[in-house]
Amino acid sequence: MNSDRILVLLDMIPQEELVKFFRSNKTQISCMDEPHTFLNQLRDNGLVLEDLYQKVIKMRNKERRQSGVYQILEWLEKQGGQCVKNFWRSVFQDHILKKYSALRSLQTSFLDGSFRVIENLSDAEKLTGSAEKETEQKKGGTKRKKCNDETEEEDTGPSSMPGPSQKRPAMEPTFLESTGSQLQESRSTQCSKDPLDQIKDDACFICNEEGNLVHCTQCPRAFHYRCHLPILQEETLGDSWLCTFCVLKTDQQLQIQTRREDILNSPVSGKIRHCEYLLLCMYKGDELHVFTGNPTITDTEWSSVISEPMWLDKVKTKLQDNKYRTVGEFVRDINLIFKNCQTLNSDNEFGKMGAKLNKIFEREFQTIFKIQ
Ligand SMILES: [Zn+2]
Ligand SMILES: [Zn+2]
Structure with a gap:
């Protein structure tokens, strides 16, 4: 019986290979139309953070939901080999396979061993690639070491160069350089998409929902x-x-190099479009809406630990009501969001989301003002 064979195989195959199999297929897995049963199965097996599960399960927009499922899988991968092994065990089950064709084909290649051939082929391709790649291979030494290198590279900042096996674009663009549909493509490289859809976005660039656009x-x-x-x-x-993205793109080309201090001291009135742009980047980067609304409404822990809560909608209101005199005051509030997040979360998933958003803010800030 298949289920017995799967259990035997899962025990036999080194966890490192199971992780590799998982890593190279998680984009494909995340491109599912109806992830509810899949997510429930992960939840029943303790393979998803409850908060993350609750957020993704409520998403109505398909693109956003797929991106949410991908984040869940990314989190799972970081938990290590045992977790990934449990993942395969819980999804290679009839009631799940019946619903998800992508998982069915993965199970087939898992059972007949062809997934190893595909993995090895892609290794061989890498070896015959550019000289740069070969050097990296040598630098990595053994196969095991190379895997570690890749994991480390995945943890580095958004503007660093990803490893050769990753399916991301060569370098994470700033929001100025990227266009709407390119960003969506990078999120779901393997989802089949009507080429006509890519001419104009059919969902809001900021919230990814459809509607009156x-x-x-x-x-x-x-x-x-x-x-x-x-x-x-x-x-x-x-x-x-x-x-605002197009306006700022033109503006940035004319911008001369400036010092951070000078920008922070300049009045908001002269830099309102810049502040709006930065805030839009924050909304865009906060895909799961973790930092958007007032956190003290749902979480009473906030008021006892955090002396001054801050969230994106509040910054938006203050900016619209001309409550900021200098760019520095605006930046202070944004940084307060990150600081509060670190105080409450340190190293968990929310802490990482805050750190990621912080990096985006710094990257965009330095780009639009051409900080020396
Ligand atoms: Zn919207
Ligand atoms: Zn535009």
Whole structure:
């Protein structure tokens, strides 16, 4: 029987190989239309953080949900070999396989051993690749060491160069360099997509939901009226409306190099578009809406530990109501979100999300102001 064979194989195959098999297929796995049963199965087997599960299960937009499932799988991979082994054991079960064709084909290649051939082939391709790749292979020494290197590389910042086996773009672009649909593509490289869809985005660039959208006349991005900053009004749009990302792109080309101090001391009134841009990047980067709303409403622990809570919607309101005098005051509030997050979460998943968002903020801040 297949289920017995699977258990035997899972015990026989080194965990390192199970992780590799998992890593190279997690994009494909995440491209599922109806992940509910899959996620419930992970939850029943203790393979997903409850908070993350609750967030993803409530997502209605397909793209966002797939991105959420991918994050869950990414978290799982980081938990190590035993966890990945448990993953395969819990998804290679009839009631799951019946629903998910991608997992069915993975089970087939797992049972007949062909997944190893595919893995080895891709190793061979890497070896015959560029000289740079060969050097890296040598530097890594044994196969085992190389795997460790890859894991470390995955943990580095968004602007660092990913390892050769990763399916990400060569370098994470700033939001200025990327267009809407390119970002969506990088999130779901293996999802089949109608090429026509890529001409103009059919979901809001910020929240990824569909609805009544305004399209930028220069890039593929689309926005809800209230998701864009400044907030849009139909009467004032005109025929050649440009989104804040396109406006800033032009502005950045004209920007001369500046010192951080000078920017922080300059009045917000002269840099309002920059602040709006940075805030949009924060909303965009906060995919699971962890930092968007007032955290003290749902979590009473906040008020006892954190003296000054801060969240993105509050910064948005303050910015709109002209409550910030200098760019420095605006930056202080954004940094307060990261600081509070670190105080409460240190090393867990939410802590990592905060650190990731912090990196995005720094990257975008330095880019748009050309900080020396
Ligand atoms: Zn939106
Ligand atoms: Zn645009």
